[in-house]
Structure formats: C-alpha cells, structure tokens
Amino acid sequence: MSNSIEDDSxxxxxxxxxxxxxxxxxxLNDITSACWFTYLLLFLTEIGLSSRDAAIVMLSGQIADGLATVFFGELIDRFGHFKIWHSAGAILVAVSFSSVFGGCIPCKLLSSFSTIVETVSYSTFAAIFNVGWAATQVSHMSMVSCITLNSTSxxxxxSCRNAFTMVANLSLYGIAFIVFEVIRAETRADIENQYRWIAYLSIFIGCCFVGVFYLGTKEPRSKTGIHGDIHARISWTYWFLKILYYQVAIVYMLTRLVLNVSQAYLxxxxxxxxxxxxxSKALVPAIIYICSFVVSILLQEIAWKEQRLKAYYTAGGILWIFCGIAIILLPQSMSLFVxxxxxxxGIANALMTVTAVSMQNVLIGQDLxxxxxxxxxxxxxxxxSCGLTLFVLQSFHSKFTVIYELLES
Known part of the structure; x- marks a missing residue:
C-alpha cells in the first residue's frame, strides 16, 4: 500500500x-557561465594575451569540464546523494571563479608577468572552476528524472531551470552594465578591477539562490524503482546500444554549440x-535573455509530448538560421537593428534549450x-566540441590579425 501511494505521488x-x-x-553555475562565455575571451585579450593564448585558457577549462562531467556522472549513478555533489561543486565554483577574473595571482607571487606564466595561471584556475561547475551541473540536471516520472512536470x-538561467544572465549583464559605466577602463589595473567586481557580485547573487535550492528541494530517490523495488545500477554500455542516445546527443551538442559560441563572440x-x-556588450545580451526568459515561462504552461518537443525544437532551429543570416548581412550603418x-x-534560444534538455528526460525515461x-x-x-570550436576560431582570428597588421604596415 505504501509503495503504491509513493508511486502515485x-x-x-x-x-x-x-x-x-x-x-x-x-x-550560481548559470551566472558564472554567462560571464565565462561572454567576457572571458574579451577580458584576456584586453589585458594583453593573444587570441591564441586566450583560446588555450578557454580550451583548458572546457576539457576539464568535459572530462569531469563523465567522471561525476558515473560517481553520482554509483553513490547517489545529488545535493552533496551539488554543494561540493558550488563551493569549488565560488572559491575559484574570482581567481579566473581576479588577475594573475601566481604572476604577483612570482613577480613575473610573462605570457607563459599568465597563460598557465589562468588555465589552471579555469580548469578548477570548470571541475566544480561540472559537479553542480550533472547533479542538478540528473535530479529532474528522479524528482518525478510525470513527462509534463x-x-x-x-523550463523553470532555463527561465532562471535567463534571470542569471540578466543579472550578470545588469551588473556588467553598471560596472562598465561606473569604473572606466584606462589601464590594465582598471580592466582587472572591472571584471573582479563583476565576478564577486555574480558569486554573491548565485550563492543566495543556491541557498534557496538547498532549503526547498528534497534529496530525490535514485535507487528505488517506480514500483518500490531496488534496481541495479545501469551499465554505461546500455546507453550506447540505443539509437535514441545518439540522436539526443547530436541535438544537445549542436544546441549548446550554437548558444555558447554565439554568446562568446557577441x-x-x-x-x-x-x-x-x-x-551595448551588456544591453544586446540582456535583450536576448529577457526574451528567452519570457518564452521559457510560457513553455511551462504547455502539455508536452515527444512530437511537440520535436516541432518546437525545429521551429527554434529555423528561427536561429534566419537570425544568423541577418547578422552576417547586417551593415555597420544599420547597427541598431541588432x-x-x-x-x-532570445526566442530561438529558449525553444531550442528547453526542448533539447527535455529530450534527455525522454531518453532516460524510467531508467533512473x-x-x-x-x-x-x-x-x-x-x-x-565547444572548446575545440572556440580554439579553432580564435587561432584563425589570431592569424588573420597578424596578416592584417602586416598589410597595414
């Protein structure tokens, strides 16, 4: 009787x-991620690193994140305790993120501001930050399937998570807009001071919301089946035998690639x-995320089925294609049209993100x-994929910059 009541709930x-x-x-992950993709390359090049060195820093973080996600995914499936992994990652993110944008600490300790020392220093802190980020992300994303079996829920x-992603991004751009207006960047120290304040305020806001999560969210079950019996841990080879796994993987990877790369170069x-x-480097992204926030809220009111997920995702993809064409063709004289x-x-981002993440839950089903x-x-x-793409683009940008400077001289 108790099992049936639990299953019903x-x-x-x-x-x-x-x-x-x-x-x-x-x-916390969202607001620091927004800062990471929007301002990291800009920050590193503004303080004197080459485009290629900045790309190395970004790539080191992305590789650390990618490897850590698989590692933490296996550990969470094996031992459970989503909130413990989440809190450990959040602590690591909060401690390390300020060092990514807080200036080169080893450079000050070693009294050396050589390019190699700076690149290694920023790459190290970027990797540490992304390891913590991965622990929080995997634990939080995988909780959805264990909180409920209801497909609409x-x-x-x-959708709610995506809506607060937009809130996090808007918070970042609000902070950035104020900081860029109040603190004028005339020297390298001013630039570092700008981004240091952005990092500190972002961490504070993110931690406040994470506190609400810990207080209001119960640890979900992961080892108990839908009929109350204990299920054995699923081997990773099980997923590789499912065609749907590869389909969802391609959809999710391409979605994140579009969103992250566009955010990095905006x-x-x-x-x-x-x-x-x-x-404008704060206003334009803010408009995108305001629109994404509104659409994400509206998507919560829809009863969802698999076919509807596909339809909405396709609509978002087509809309992004038209936006991409418009960006390529937009002349400088009509810059306000941006x-x-x-x-x-913003609309396309919300449609693609919410449906792509929801497709993961369709794949998981009841295999909790x-x-x-x-x-x-x-x-x-x-x-x-994102790290390699940004590295290649930055490397090409660095080469083209050198060629352009030679032609100008």
Missing part, C-alpha cells in the same frame, strides 16, 4: 514551490564589427539509475 505533477526551488539551483522543471561582434558603444535581431535570437551518466556524457560532448 511520484507520477503526479510537481508543485509550483518545488519547481521554483529546483529551478534556482543552477543560478519534467519539461516544466527544465561582445566582439557589437564592439569590433558594428562599432557600437561599450554599454536589437531587433536579439529578440528573435543511469540518469547522471546520460547527463554527464552529453555534457562531455558539449564541452569538448
């Missing part, structure tokens, strides 16, 4: 408060190509004891 829709508390649990949880685009004001394009990018490995392995593909 496990299949019922999740309450609003529980959805909210779960949704804010990734805020799983999408609602993913600030360069509005400043270097469109020659817009410094404040704000209109940003609206549609392998959910962390699925999330970890898909994130591995995301991080490695």
């Amino acid at each position: 496990f299949s019922k829709p999740v309450g609003r408060w529980s959805v909210y508390c779960y949704g804010v649990g990734h805020m 799983r999408v609602v949880l993913a 600030a360069f685009y509005v400043i270097d190509d469109l020659q817009m004001a410094q404040s 704000y209109a394009i940003s609206i549609f990018i 004891n392998g959910c962390a490995f699925v999330c970890g392995s898909l994130s591995f593909l995301d991080k490695i």
Whole structure:
C-alpha cells in the first residue's frame, strides 16, 4: 500500500514551490557561465594575451569540464546523494571563479608577468572552476528524472531551470552594465578591477539562490524503482546500444554549440564589427535573455509530448538560421537593428534549450539509475566540441590579425 501511494505521488505533477526551488539551483553555475562565455575571451585579450593564448585558457577549462562531467556522472549513478555533489561543486565554483577574473595571482607571487606564466595561471584556475561547475551541473540536471516520472512536470522543471538561467544572465549583464559605466577602463589595473567586481557580485547573487535550492528541494530517490523495488545500477554500455542516445546527443551538442559560441563572440561582434558603444556588450545580451526568459515561462504552461518537443525544437532551429543570416548581412550603418535581431535570437534560444534538455528526460525515461551518466556524457560532448570550436576560431582570428597588421604596415 505504501509503495503504491509513493508511486502515485511520484507520477503526479510537481508543485509550483518545488519547481521554483529546483529551478534556482543552477543560478550560481548559470551566472558564472554567462560571464565565462561572454567576457572571458574579451577580458584576456584586453589585458594583453593573444587570441591564441586566450583560446588555450578557454580550451583548458572546457576539457576539464568535459572530462569531469563523465567522471561525476558515473560517481553520482554509483553513490547517489545529488545535493552533496551539488554543494561540493558550488563551493569549488565560488572559491575559484574570482581567481579566473581576479588577475594573475601566481604572476604577483612570482613577480613575473610573462605570457607563459599568465597563460598557465589562468588555465589552471579555469580548469578548477570548470571541475566544480561540472559537479553542480550533472547533479542538478540528473535530479529532474528522479524528482518525478510525470513527462509534463519534467519539461516544466527544465523550463523553470532555463527561465532562471535567463534571470542569471540578466543579472550578470545588469551588473556588467553598471560596472562598465561606473569604473572606466584606462589601464590594465582598471580592466582587472572591472571584471573582479563583476565576478564577486555574480558569486554573491548565485550563492543566495543556491541557498534557496538547498532549503526547498528534497534529496530525490535514485535507487528505488517506480514500483518500490531496488534496481541495479545501469551499465554505461546500455546507453550506447540505443539509437535514441545518439540522436539526443547530436541535438544537445549542436544546441549548446550554437548558444555558447554565439554568446562568446557577441561582445566582439557589437564592439569590433558594428562599432557600437561599450554599454551595448551588456544591453544586446540582456535583450536576448529577457526574451528567452519570457518564452521559457510560457513553455511551462504547455502539455508536452515527444512530437511537440520535436516541432518546437525545429521551429527554434529555423528561427536561429534566419537570425544568423541577418547578422552576417547586417551593415555597420544599420547597427541598431541588432536589437531587433536579439529578440528573435532570445526566442530561438529558449525553444531550442528547453526542448533539447527535455529530450534527455525522454531518453532516460524510467531508467533512473543511469540518469547522471546520460547527463554527464552529453555534457562531455558539449564541452569538448565547444572548446575545440572556440580554439579553432580564435587561432584563425589570431592569424588573420597578424596578416592584417602586416598589410597595414
């Protein structure tokens, strides 16, 4: 009798408060990730690192993140305790992130600001930050499948999480806008001071929301089956025999690739190509995330089935293609139109992200004891592909810059 009552509650829709508390649990990761992808390359090149060295720092972090996601996924499936892994990762993120944007600490200790020392220093802290980030991400993402078996509630949880991702991004750009306006960057020390304040305030806001998550979210079950019996841990080879695993992996990897790479180069685009004001590198991303936030909230009110997930994802992909074409063709004289394009990018981002994450839960289904490995392995593909792509793009940018300077001279 008790098992049937538990199973019934496990299949019922999740309450609003529980959805909210779960949704804010990734805020620290989201706000630091937004800063990572939006400003890291810009920050490193502004303080004097070459495009290639900046790409090495980014790649070291992405590789560490990718490897750690698979490792933590296996450990979480083996031992459970989602909230313990989440808290350990959050602590590591909070401690290490300020060092990524806080200036080269080893350089000061060694009294050497050589390029090699700076690159190694930033790469080390980037790797540490991303290891903590991976622990929090995998534990938080894999919790969805263990909180409920209700398909609509799983999408609602993913949608709420995505909505607070937008809140995190908006918080970052609000902080960045104020900091860029108040602190003028005339020297390297000023630039480091700008980003140091952005990092400190981001960590503070993220930690406040994570505290709400710990207080309002119960540790979900992972070892108990839907009929109350204990299931054996699922081997990772089980997933590699499913065609759906590869389909979802491609969808998720490409989605994250589009979002992360576009976010990384958006600030360069509005400043270097469109020659817009410094404040635009905060305003344009803010518009994108306001629109994504609104769409994510609206998506929570829809009853979801697999076919509807595919339809909405396709719509988001098509919309992004048109936005990409518009960005390529947009002349500098019509730079203000980038704000209109940003609206549609925000809509496309929400449609693709919510549905791509929800497809993971369709793949997992009721195989709860392998959910962390699925999330970890898909994130591995995301991080490695993104890191390599950014490294290649930055390397080409570095070569083209040298050629351009030679031609100018």
